[in-house]
Amino acid sequence: MEKNAVISALGALAQDTRLDAFRLLVHHEPEGLAAGEVAKALDVPQNTMSVHLATLARAGLIRSERRSRIINYRADLDQLKVLTLFLVKDCCGGKAELCEPLIAELNPCC
Template sequence: MENDAAISALGALAQSTRLDAFRLLVRHEPEGLAAGEVAKALDVPQNTMSVHLATLARAGLIRSERRSRIINYRANLDQLKALTLFLVKDCCGGKAELCAPLIAELNPCC
């Protein structure tokens, strides 16, 4: 991942509603959620949620697919992985043992 892509992704997540929406979509992988369901779950007006979802999509953090009249959104886990790796790639100057606690925290969920 390049700096500009990381900045775009981090900027998209640097807003409470977008961060909540992204985390909600991550929890609903691989099925995803319709835009209206995301708005309802977060108690945000649908038109406002559409703007937030568009911002996350432009940053590459989520993807949408049309299912007849409904647009379903899913987290882009490849982009999440790339962003996470970008942030920790040079962790602790290459001393893997210093990053072990971070890896251990991630390990039980996945």
């Protein structure tokens, strides 16, 4: 992942509502949620949520799929993986035992 893409992704997540929306969409994988459902769950006006979702999409963190009149959003878990790996790639100077607690925290995930 290029540094500019990382900065874009982290910048998109560096806002309260967008971070909450992204985490909500991650939680609802693989089905995703309609934009209106995201707005309702976070108690944000739909037009405001649309702007936030567009920012996350431009950063490559979420994808949208039109279903008739409804736009369904899903977290892009592949992009999340690439971003996470970029951040921890050289973790602890190659001393794997120092990274084990981090990996252990991620392991029970799914």
